[in-house]
Amino acid sequence: MYRLDTIDLNKPAPADEPMRQYYFIKKARSYVQKESEKLGRPLTSAVITFGCQMNARDSEKLSGILREIGYVETKNEDADFVIYNTCTIRENANLRVYGRLGVLHGYKKKNPHMKIALCGCMMQETEVVEKLQKSYRFVDLIFGTHNIFKFAELLTEAFEADRMVIDVWKDTDKIVEELPVERKYPFKSGVNIMFGCNNFCSYCIVPYVRGRERSREPGDILREIKELADNGVKEVMLLGQNVNSYGKNLENPIAFAELLRMAEKIKGIERIRFMTSHPKDLSDELIQVMAESQKICRHLHLPLQSGSTRLLKIMNRKYTKEQYLELTEKVRTAIPDIALTTDIIVGFPGETEEDFQETLEVVRKVRYDSAFTFIYSKRTGTLAAGMDNQIPENVVKDRFDRLLKEVQDISRRMAERFTGTDQQVLVEEPDSQMEGYLTGRLSNNHVVHFRGDVSLIGCLVNVHLDECRGFYYMGRLVN
Ligand code: SAH
Ligand code: SF4
Ligand code: F3S
Numbered sequence: 066m067y068r069l070d071t072i073d074l075n076k077p078a079p080a081d082e083p084m085r086q087y088y089f090i091k092k093a094r095s096y097v098q099k100e101s102e103k104l105g106r107p108l109t110s111a112v113i114t115f116g117c118q119m120n121a122r123d124s125e126k127l128s129g130i131l132r133e134i135g136y137v138e139t140k141n142e143d144a145d146f147v148i149y150n151t152c153t154i155r156e157n158a159n160l161r162v163y164g165r166l167g168v169l170h171g172y173k174k175k176n177p178h179m180k181i182a183l184c185g186c187m188m189q190e191t192e193v194v195e196k197l198q199k200s201y202r203f204v205d206l207i208f209g210t211h212n213i214f215k216f217a218e219l220l221t222e223a224f225e226a227d228r229m230v231i232d233v234w235k236d237t238d239k240i241v242e243e244l245p246v247e248r249k250y251p252f253k254s255g256v257n258i259m260f261g262c263n264n265f266c267s268y269c270i271v272p273y274v275r276g277r278e279r280s281r282e283p284g285d286i287l288r289e290i291k292e293l294a295d296n297g298v299k300e301v302m303l304l305g306q307n308v309n310s311y312g313k314n315l316e317n318p319i320a321f322a323e324l325l326r327m328a329e330k331i332k333g334i335e336r337i338r339f340m341t342s343h344p345k346d347l348s349d350e351l352i353q354v355m356a357e358s359q360k361i362c363r364h365l366h367l368p369l370q371s372g373s374t375r376l377l378k379i380m381n382r383k384y385t386k387e388q389y390l391e392l393t394e395k396v397r398t399a400i401p402d403i404a405l406t407t408d409i410i411v412g413f414p415g416e417t418e419e420d421f422q423e424t425l426e427v428v429r430k431v432r433y434d435s436a437f438t439f440i441y442s443k444r445t446g447t448l449a450a451g452m453d454n455q456i457p458e459n460v461v462k463d464r465f466d467r468l469l470k471e472v473q474d475i476s477r478r479m480a481e482r483f484t485g486t487d488q489q490v491l492v493e494e495p496d497s498q499m500e501g502y503l504t505g506r507l508s509n510n511h512v513v514h515f516r517g518d519v520s521l522i523g524c525l526v527n528v529h530l531d532e533c534r535g536f537y538y539m540g541r542l543v544n
Pocket of ligand 2: 270271
């Protein structure tokens with residue numbers, strides 16, 4: 066963090082990052098202060114996140130900057146400044162944003178000081194920005210995924226300009242370090258280890274909206290984790306679209322498994338998670354590091370997408386059904402108590418009943434602890450969007466229902482295997498349903514509810530799992 070009191074706003078903004086952004090934080094701060102004096106109350110801000118862990122982490126950065134600028138964070142969307150950090154992975158993600166923008170417009174009519182900003186993956190699509198320019202004129206600021214580090218500068222511009230400010234970059238090779246961040250939880254945190262994706266799975270929009278794969282320097286990552294540990298963080302989640310290819314393109318290449326080994330040595334960090342692994346480059350070395358580790362959590366999210374080798378090829382996933390099964394077998398043998406979870410797409414163009422049966426077969430063989438199932442959504446610009454054998458909605462829906470049932474039956478049975486055991490749990494929050502109860506997470510990412518005092522939040526405790534209720538456990542504290 067840089068000190069704002071050493072910055073002179075009478076001088077021009079420095080060219081180098083991150084200093085330039087601290088200059089604009091101070092400048093925006095003066096506007097917020099003025100407005101707040103005029104209104105006789107503090108200005109409020111709300112950051113609303115759609116999409117994945119990557120977006121959640123980006124939102125923490127937005128919140129950090131807003132805090133430095135002088136806003137008081139609130140969850141209410143009738144705040145003085147509201148920003149939507151958007152996702153565009155499936156069409157309904159976009160529809161949700163348009164729907165909620167209508168509600169925001171209503172708030173803005175009542176509060177003329179209100180500013181509305183949109184950022185994130187959806188803004189990287191030209192059709193979206195065109196639509197917003199045409200039909201959503203009340204939006205004040207639009208920016209994309211590549212220049213999120215410029216938020217303070219863009220917000221300053223929005224204060225100064227009397228028009229919609231739009232700044233979306235096509236791509237970047239830049240990673241700006243050392244900007245403020247506000248963590249949602251004091252005891253756990255995401256840590257970006259890489260940005261973008263080079264895999265171009267044929268259904269997926271991410272490589273187009275997040276740009277080319279860029280890894281952070283291991284030194285920067287480890288420094289951040291150490292700082293988090295010094296500030297009381299016990300669990301870190303290393304984030305990337307394909308963490309298994311981390312470090313390959315650095316000037317001094319390094320393997321993900323090696324980064325994990327180094328992260329594990331950091332004192333104070335008790336748990337390490339990561340997201341997401343691509344099956345095509347999950348190494349034996351990584352399995353070994355996980356098996357030997359005391360800190361790496363007993364959970365591996367390994368997206369399958371489809372069980373049909375024929376479809377996997379068209380999806381450009383670069384593994385076969387057999388290779389996937391072999392891999393999960395290897396993981397379960399090396400780490401017997403691991404929880405395996407996955408993502409599956411139903412209704413990819415050209416999917417036949419036989420292809421679908423192969424997906425069901427893999428689900429039955431791997432026996433996932435849980436699985437996210439998605440109906441294929443056509444994304445403009447991707448290869449699959451141009452394929453002409455799209456599957457009728459009723460067929461997809463029927464397959465989706467059958468898959469969901471299979472997945473849920475298996476998850477329930479898999480969860481039973483831990484009933485009656487004692488498990489280490491990171492206590493996360495008071496239980497939202499039951500007074501006097503807490504909610505925590507096991508190493509394998511399962512949730513448990515148990516009686517306990519709120520002073521335990523953020524602590525690692527031992528809990529006996531008394532009962533499995535489908536997707537969560539009821540337990541009790543043990544010493
Ligand atoms: N990088 C991760 C996935 C990120 S997107 C990986 O490669 O595993 C999260 C999930 O959304 C994907 O695993 C996929 O199952 C789903 N998904 C992506 N594009 C989709 C689309 N066009 N339609 C439906 N689901 C999609
Ligand atoms: Fe999308 Fe594939 Fe990249 Fe995952 S690996 S983000 S599914 S293109
Ligand atoms: Fe969505 Fe972007 Fe994540 S499209 S899933 S928020 S990378």
